[in-house]
Amino acid sequence: MNGEYCSVDEAAIPITDVGFIHADAAYDVVSASRGYIFRLQDHLQRFERSCHSFRLRNPYSAAQTSAILVRLAQLAGTREAYIWWCVTRGAMPEGRERGNPEAYQNCFYAFAIPYLFIADDAMRSRGLDLMVSRQYIRIPGRAVDPAAKNFHWMDMKLALFEARDRGGDFAVLCDADGYLTEAPGANIFLVEAGTIVTPDDGCLEGITRRTTLELAAELGLPARVEPVAAERLRSADEAFITSTAGGIMPVRSVDGVPLGAGGPGTETVRLHNLYWDKRWRGWLGTPVEFRC
Ligand SMILES: Cc1ncc(COP(=O)(O)O)c(C=O)c1O
Structure with missing residues (x-):
């Protein structure tokens, strides 16, 4: 917290x-x-x-931030860690200075906490039941740029609740024109006739998404990054979502209709296994030294 380390239970931000x-x-x-901290x-x-993008200044350099994150993992004492950080604007200045980003x-x-998966073991083994949100669209880039990682989660959270209300366990949101964007906290991929496809716009450029595209090249799987109409997801052979909090997670149905054989797809499983195999060997990893 602004340079101090404490237990997660004691950490608090000024209201x-x-x-x-x-x-x-x-x-x-x-x-x-x-x-190993990945990428x-x-x-x-x-x-x-x-x-x-948001006119915020990190009070720490990239090297200092990196050292803080490694230190947090050490202090948390877990080799399987979820390490989160943010820069907030801070307290509101007086009157007309509110419009001056320099005044904050x-x-x-x-x-750092123990690693968490956004889909639990059972969901990942059987594949997720995904619902394309009918009620909500992803916030457009000209409102809050989804390519800049931000706290505006209400569209995604409400889509998640809607998915659950409809009997599913995960959601994906479209843009105003019906093109897929992303899922709550994850990017979306589909597999069509052996080619993996992911939306080009309206989403965070996920590091796991980038990793998946690299792994696909390694496996010789063709990949395309392009606008993807939601109907293509419903008729895809396979689909999966990607996130730091869970890696590559298979989808088994969309809007209640099974995809392919109705479980994790073949290419999805190959990508999933390669992802974890490489990560467990420390691929693109920063080692965290523990005393014991
Ligand atoms: C909105 C959103 N999209 C996509 C992702 C996946 O990005 P990454 O693979 O970098 O974790 C996240 C991650 O939290 C996210 O919040």
């Missing part, structure tokens, strides 16, 4: 921080598996871009 009041913040998340530099670079003292907060 007047507009990060809390106005969702005025940028954040990012890395994960550690078997003691830390890529996450740090994305975080700096998010801060830049931006704040840095971070935590």
Whole structure:
């Protein structure tokens, strides 16, 4: 918390921080598996871009931020870690200075907790039942840029509740024209006749998404990044979502209709296995040194 380390239970932000009041913040998340933080530099670079988009200043340099995140993983004492950090705008200045980004003292907060999957073991083994949201669209880029990682989650949270109300367990949101964007906290992929496809716009440029495209090239799977109409998802052979909080997670049905054979698809499983195999060997990993 602004340079102090404490237990997660004791950590608190000032209630007047507009990060809390106005969702005025940028954040990012890395994960550690078997003691290696995955693609830390890529996450740090994305975080700096998010801060830049929102006119926020990280009080720490990238090197200092990196050292803080490694230190948090060490203090948490777990090799399987979920490490989250943000820069908030800070407390509101007086009167007309509210419109002056220079008048705010931006704040840095971070935590490390045991690794979490956004879909539990049972859901990942059988595949997710995905619902394309009917009620909500993803917030458009000209409102809040989804390519800059931000606190505006209400569209995604409500779509998740809607999916559950309709008997599903995960949601995906479209844009105003019916093209797929992303899922709550995850990117969306489909597999059509052996080609993997993911939306080009309206979504975060996920680090797991980028990793999946690289793994697909390694497996010789053709890939396309392009506008994807929602109907294509319903008729796809396979689908999966990708996130730091869970890796590559299979989808088994869309809007109640099974995809392919109705379980995790063949190419999805190949990508999933390669992802974890490489991560467990420390691929693109920053080692966290523990004393014991
Ligand atoms: C809105 C959104 N989309 C996509 C993702 C996946 O990005 P990454 O693979 O970098 O975790 C996230 C991650 O939290 C997210 O919040």
